[in-house]
Amino acid sequence: MRVCRLFFSVLLVFLLTACHNKRKQDYSVKTFTFYSVDLNKPQPFTDITAQEITKKSGVFLEVIPSKGADELSVMSANDSYPDLIYAKSDLSRLIESGAVIPLDDYIEKYGDNMKKLYGNQLVKLKYSRHNPHIYSMGTFDIKNRVTEVCGTIQLQHSVLKELGYPKINTLEDLENALIAYKTMYPYINGFETIGFSLLCDDWYWLLGLSNPGGYVLGHPDDGQWFIDPNTMKATYKFLDPEMPYFYRWLNRIYHKGLLDTESFTQKEDVFQAKLKNGNVLATSYTFWGLQDSRNYLIEKKDEERTFAYLPVTKGPEYKDQSLKDYGFSGGWGIAISKDCKDPEGAFKFLDYMCSEEAQITLNWGVEGVTYEYDSSGNRKGISNPAYNGVIGIWVYPFPQAGKGALDSKGKYIVQNTESKIRQSYCKTERETLRAYGVSLWTDLFPSSESLGVSPYGQVWQYSLSSESQEKMSRIDEFVKQSLIRMILGPEESFDNSWLEMTSGIRKMGIGSVTDELSSLINEKMELWKN
Numbered sequence: 001m002r003v004c005r006l007f008f009s010v011l012l013v014f015l016l017t018a019c020h021n022k023r024k025q026d027y028s029v030k031t032f033t034f035y036s037v038d039l040n041k042p043q044p045f046t047d048i049t050a051q052e053i054t055k056k057s058g059v060f061l062e063v064i065p066s067k068g069a070d071e072l073s074v075m076s077a078n079d080s081y082p083d084l085i086y087a088k089s090d091l092s093r094l095i096e097s098g099a100v101i102p103l104d105d106y107i108e109k110y111g112d113n114m115k116k117l118y119g120n121q122l123v124k125l126k127y128s129r130h131n132p133h134i135y136s137m138g139t140f141d142i143k144n145r146v147t148e149v150c151g152t153i154q155l156q157h158s159v160l161k162e163l164g165y166p167k168i169n170t171l172e173d174l175e176n177a178l179i180a181y182k183t184m185y186p187y188i189n190g191f192e193t194i195g196f197s198l199l200c201d202d203w204y205w206l207l208g209l210s211n212p213g214g215y216v217l218g219h220p221d222d223g224q225w226f227i228d229p230n231t232m233k234a235t236y237k238f239l240d241p242e243m244p245y246f247y248r249w250l251n252r253i254y255h256k257g258l259l260d261t262e263s264f265t266q267k268e269d270v271f272q273a274k275l276k277n278g279n280v281l282a283t284s285y286t287f288w289g290l291q292d293s294r295n296y297l298i299e300k301k302d303e304e305r306t307f308a309y310l311p312v313t314k315g316p317e318y319k320d321q322s323l324k325d326y327g328f329s330g331g332w333g334i335a336i337s338k339d340c341k342d343p344e345g346a347f348k349f350l351d352y353m354c355s356e357e358a359q360i361t362l363n364w365g366v367e368g369v370t371y372e373y374d375s376s377g378n379r380k381g382i383s384n385p386a387y388n389g390v391i392g393i394w395v396y397p398f399p400q401a402g403k404g405a406l407d408s409k410g411k412y413i414v415q416n417t418e419s420k421i422r423q424s425y426c427k428t429e430r431e432t433l434r435a436y437g438v439s440l441w442t443d444l445f446p447s448s449e450s451l452g453v454s455p456y457g458q459v460w461q462y463s464l465s466s467e468s469q470e471k472m473s474r475i476d477e478f479v480k481q482s483l484i485r486m487i488l489g490p491e492e493s494f495d496n497s498w499l500e501m502t503s504g505i506r507k508m509g510i511g512s513v514t515d516e517l518s519s520l521i522n523e524k525m526e527l528w529k530n
Contacts, residue, residue: 029054030345033082034061036397037072037090041065047390052366056357059349075099081337083346086139086397088332092463095127095135100335102133106347113354117399118142124330124457129523136333137350140461141402147416149322149442150287152215154307157428159281161304165435168310171216171249178258178281188305191279195258196250199271199285205480208263212284213237213246218318220326220451223460224476225517232456232525234517236510238479244498245314250487251494264484278305303428309441323448329457330524334397353398359405359413362398365391378411391415456521464520468513475508 034045045054045061054060064082072090075081081099094100107114107122114137115122121142125134153174159181160166168174178195186193199208210224214237219226226235237243253259260280262270274280275293283290287309294306311320336346352358364371364379370387371379381391392415401413422439433439464472482501486494 029058029060030342030349031060031062032084032340032342032346032349033064034084034086035064035066035071035082036086037066037088038086038397039063039066043393047393048370048387049361049365049391049394052361053353053358053394056361057349057352059345059352081339083337083340083342084334084350085337086332086334089461089463089469091136091332091335092127093466093469094335094337095131095463096466098338100135100337101340101343102135103137103336103347104133106344106351107134110344110348111351113351113358114399117354117359117401121328121330123528124328124524125333126330126527127463128520129527132527136335137354137399138328138330138333139397139400140329140332141400141404142328143402143404144325144327145402145404146323146325146442146448147403147418147421148287149309149445150285150290151309151311151322151441151445152212152320153282153284153310153312154290155282155310156278156280156305157308157432158304160308160432160435165432168312170315171246171312174282174310174312175249175253175256175258178253179256181281182258188279189277189302191277194260194274194280196253196282197260197266197271197274197280198263198283199266199268199289200264200480200484201267201271204268206476207286207289208284209480209483213243215284215320215322216246216313216318217242218313218321220321220324220454220458221460222458224472225459227456227459227521232518232521234459234514234521236475236505236514239502239505239510242314244494247483247487247498248494251489251491254487255491259487264488278302283307298426303426306426306428308429308432309444311445319446319451321446321451323442323445324451324454325448326454326458328402329461331457331461331463332397333399350399356407356413359399359401360407362395363392363414377409379415381415456525459517459521462517462520462524464513464516468516471509471513475505475510475513478504478508 042065043063045063050061061084072087072093076093076097076099085094085100087094091100118125118138122134125136125138126132127135153168155168155174155177159177160168162181162184163177166173166177168177182193182195199205206223211221214226215221219237224237226237226240227233228235250259272293275283275290276296278297290307297303297305311322313320334350336343336350340346353362360379364381365387369382370384370391371381374380403412403414403416405413407413418440425433433441436444438444479501482497482504486497486501489497
């Protein structure tokens with residue numbers, strides 16, 4: 001009995017000590033609220049990578065799910081902000097209103113990791129020549145290397161195989177392939193065959209309807225703008241004389257019954273469901289937006305219904321810009337709000353996220369659990385279904401060394417190296433690539449070297465004034481609705497409708513926005529030189 005009492009006394013002391021230590025440990029962890037305009041679904045900072053970041057940095061993030069860009073207006077009206085904010089292009093609005101603080105002093109005192117990560121690119125985080133402070137910890141690749149590509153158009157492997165792997169270089173080539181295959185197979189998996197489907201709901205229209213119009217003309221991805229490489233003057237792309245080409249083609253295939261009639265009304269979940277049904281022969285979308293349907297179809301043993309990524313342009317004189325190296329644009333990033341009670345601690349956390357240790361954790365997870373080292377010192381993932389879809393979810397929007405960055409041992413920091421990408425291809429993808437005499441999708445496209453590096457980055461990452469942003473929102477919505485009416489309207493009315501649209505764009509004041517952006521490009525290039 002005495003032994004039992006002694007045992008329980010020792011056990012009680014152990015439990016109390018453990019509880020005390022746990023409270024002490026929890027107390028030492030700092031919590032910061034974090035809002036990202038892109039996190040529109042709950043994403044608690046509790047997965048294996050987040051736990052490792054908290055363990056190493058001593059910081060836990062209370063993530064606030066986004067309800068849309070208007071939520072920033074609510075914050076502004078209430079003059080109340082979370083500690084850390086990722087607002088994308090609305091960063092300028094926060095800077096102008098004094099909602100976020102300059103980081104220059106913190107960088108000087110505590111920013112060793114940040115200085116090392118950004119190097120001579122740090123200057124690109126400065127806001128403007130007139131306000132040369134740094135307000136955000138920039139996201140996107142600092143050292144870029146294009147390893148994966150979606151091209152201009154995505155076409156099912158089954159179509160290419162059935163037709164003997166023809167070259168699909170132009171929209172006319174694509175149209176002929178869709179007609180031929182749809183005639184042979186009017187139904188797929190019990191669903192009526194859809195030749196071409198687009199996603200135009202909400203902001204997705206920029207990806208599914210706006211971007212392809214410039215891509216087929218060989219323009220790089222500068223959002224809604226074309227930039228003259230000689231003068232650095234910006235043009236709202238829908239005012240370019242060649243821009244009707246893609247939309248006139250959509251109008252034509254609509255009247256031929258090839259364009260999905262729900263392209264302009266369907267929500268994102270409906271679009272994704274169609275891709276998973278396997279009855280959509282072709283689309284024009286972004287790489288990350290096609291991965292769910294790809295994985296689903298492979299799992300269902302229907303991988304021939306996944307997509308090949310093709311460099312489709314107006315003609316041979318136009319170069320697809322998918323492998324364009326844009327360098328680092330600065331621009332968007334995570335800022336610290338004026339309401340943060342511990343801005344020094346918040347900055348030290350962001351600086352830690354710039355460290356090599358954090359960069360490896362963000363990309364790979366936890367050593368011994370989600371990755372390990374081979375005999376050559378290379379990192380390789382450990383297959384564990386429990387962590388599928390989790391590793392890498394915190395890379396964006398935090399600072400990113402980039403796909404071209406090497407660690408201190410000369411190894412790539414990111415996972416998607418060329419060898420890993422080859423290993424990830426399914427059997428059908430390998431068959432299609434072999435048929436075209438290449439081993440990677442990127443091999444089908446003009447090389448990064450041949451396209452050169454953009455001297456100004458990508459202008460869609462630039463922060464225009466609040467007034468210009470509001471004007472652009474109205475103009476973009478006007479263009480979107482005008483394009484839809486034109487595509488669905490009579491073919492003989494297309495040209496007049498296009499003229500009416502361009503006239504409307506000018507009347508809505510696009511000129512002042514164009515002047516501001518052109519000035520901003522030249523200002524940034526001058527600032528970056530220094």
